[in-house]
Amino acid sequence: MRKTTVLGCFLLLSASCFSAWAMDLPKGAKKISMEEFKAFADGKPVIVEIFDMGTPITANLTWSWAKKTITGKANVNGKEINVKTKLTFEGDKACSAGKGEKTTCHMIYIDGNKFYEVRDDMQVHAVSTVGG
Secondary structure (H helix, E strand, C coil), X not given: CHHHHXXXXXXXXXXXCCCCCCCCCCCCCEECCHHHHHHHHCCCEEEEEECCCCCCEEEEEEEXXXXXXXXXXXXXXXXXXEEEEEEEEECCEXXXXXXXXXXXXXXXXXXXXXXXXXXXXXXXXEEEEEXX
């Protein structure tokens, strides 16, 4: 049950979760379309840092448009968990939902080899380094 809850909030988190760490969106970051995001990240390994879960979370993930999934392994409080979430898109937002969880969506910004998942309140949910 705990793994499902963590995974549900894991990648694309709603603003209602607790925020303990923060990261500012870099001034040079550019909001991109989902087609640009696909060209930037599809099928490539990414190293992820999540900032708004109330606990340190890092992950090694792959976003797959063909499989419509985000998969890999995450480290949550020193415990490794498997990640497999459904990947969808709503307009200019990437969305994810763990099994049995509500879908959450974020805008995507890029800066160099990093992409930022940004909530509607413009707070950074996560930063991912492509090719990590």
